[in-house]
Amino acid sequence: MNRTAFVSALVAAFFLTTIAVAQNMPGRKLPSVTMSPAPLTTIIQGKPGTVELHFRIGSGFHINSNTPKAEYLIPTALKLDAPTDIVVGKITYPPGEDASFPFAPDEKLSVYSGEFTLSVLVRPLHNVVPSKYMFRGQLKYQACDNAACYPPKQLPVEFEVKIVKAPPPPKKNPPQSPHAHR
Amino acid sequence: MKRDPVVLMVVAMVVSLMLVFGFHMARKSDGQAAASVGDLKGKPAPDFTLQSLDGKSVHLSDFRGKAVLLNFWATWCEPCKIEMPWFVELQKQYGPEGLQIVGISADEGDSKDGVSEFAHNMGVNYPILLGKEAVVDAYGGVQFLPTTFYIDRNGKVVDRVFGLKGKGEIEDDVKKALAESQVQAQK
Numbered sequence: 001m002n003r004t005a006f007v008s009a010l011v012a013a014f015f016l017t018t019i020a021v022a023q024n025m026p027g028r029k030l031p032s033v034t035m036s037p038a039p040l041t042t043i044i045q046g047k048p049g050t051v052e053l054h055f056r057i058g059s060g061f062h063i064n065s066n067t068p069k070a071e072y073l074i075p076t077a078l079k080l081d082a083p084t085d086i087v088v089g090k091i092t093y094p095p096g097e098d099a100s101f102p103f104a105p106d107e108k109l110s111v112y113s114g115e116f117t118l119s120v121l122v123r124p125l126h127n128v129v130p131s132k133y134m135f136r137g138q139l140k141y142q143a144c145d146n147a148a149c150y151p152p153k154q155l156p157v158e159f160e161v162k163i164v165k166a167p168p169p170p171k172k173n174p175p176q177s178p179h180a181h182r
Numbered sequence: 183m184k185r186d187p188v189v190l191m192v193v194a195m196v197v198s199l200m201l202v203f204g205f206h207m208a209r210k211s212d213g214q215a216a217a218s219v220g221d222l223k224g225k226p227a228p229d230f231t232l233q234s235l236d237g238k239s240v241h242l243s244d245f246r247g248k249a250v251l252l253n254f255w256a257t258w259c260e261p262c263k264i265e266m267p268w269f270v271e272l273q274k275q276y277g278p279e280g281l282q283i284v285g286i287s288a289d290e291g292d293s294k295d296g297v298s299e300f301a302h303n304m305g306v307n308y309p310i311l312l313g314k315e316a317v318v319d320a321y322g323g324v325q326f327l328p329t330t331f332y333i334d335r336n337g338k339v340v341d342r343v344f345g346l347k348g349k350g351e352i353e354d355d356v357k358k359a360l361a362e363s364q365v366q367a368q369k
Contacts, residue, residue, distance in 0.1 A: 030325070072257040072258055072296065072300055073258055073260070074258045101260070103260060103261040103264050103346045104260060104261075104263075104264055107260075109260065142258055144259070144260060144261070147261055147345035147346045148259075148261060148326040148327060148328070148344060148345035148346065149256070149258065149259040149260065149261060149262070149326060149327050150325065150326050150327075151256075151288065151325075151327075152258070
């Protein structure tokens with residue numbers, strides 16, 4: 001092994017070690033919910049389209065579903081601000097997973113854990129100028145682990161939609177006279 | 183220009199050490215509250231004035247002479263809900279010996295009625311106070327619930343517990359707080 005290769009290997013080993021040490025530092029882990037960057041969705045003027053948003057919950061944590069089993073539990077809910085002349089329609093939440101936890105083994109809670117996806121119906125009006133439009137909002141959630149709960153948080157959410165012109169209606173051929181070809 | 187690989191290695195190590203330090207500081211700042219809570223152990227519990235569900239102003243110092251179990255909780259916290267019936271039993275059992283359980287709700291400010299209804303449904307037999315950010319901060323910025331402080335008759339923090347523990351452990355801590363007070367009284 002030449003000197004450069006040896007030094008490179010040493011540096012790589014050092015980086016890997018420091019990363020491993022950093023990840024195992026003591027201290028209680030805090031819950032995290034993150035959103036995957038949403039790909040650009042193309043929607044036709046005047047027609048509804050669906051945007052899918054993917055979220056991931058840190059391992060060891062769960063959050064209430066959109067329909068928790070008790071009214072005092074805080075549901076996961078997305079609020080969006082739509083650009084002018086674009087309507088945000090129904091937001092579809094996945095059903096929660098019925099799960100029981102060590103703190104209440106006899107009770108089932110409706111929760112999300114791991115990954116979950118929300119669908120947002122977007123309907124641009126006919127008069128929207130074809131262009132890209134940014135949607136911004138917040139996902140409100142409240143996380144717990146097996147022994148403790150964390151105050152509600154709001155995750156900033158954003159995604160972009162490209163509005164394109166509706167294709168021209170297909171041209172109808174004018175009715176031909178039966179006497180046209182003689 | 184030819185760079186010496188050893189110099190590059192040293193630079194890389196320094197950079198990675200800085201990254202680790204930065205990461206550690208970020209973690210530390212996230213857990214700052216928990217760390218400062220730890221500092222309260224053995225120190226006087228910060229006094230506060232909070233409103234009870236029936237509209238009275240309650241000070242922690244009102245309970246001086248009693249061992250206080252100070253429980254931060256919220257209606258949206260399922261593990262907190264599990265503890266409440268235990269607290270009701272412990273208040274009945276150890277109240278005559280000088281235990282006072284006090285709940286501080288971490289629900290948002292406009293939810294007094296919801297807290298009141300929840301406490302009523304749980305049959306709570308101890309005062310529930312409506313939390314304020316300043317009080318939460320004074321106790322180290324409670325980052326997760328339930329968080330419970332055990333305070334002796336002289337107003338000193340004997341112990342603090344994060345998250346749900348078993349009833350037996352809570353009872354042991356209550357006995358410890360009551361005993362600690364007696365030990366200090368004998369000194």
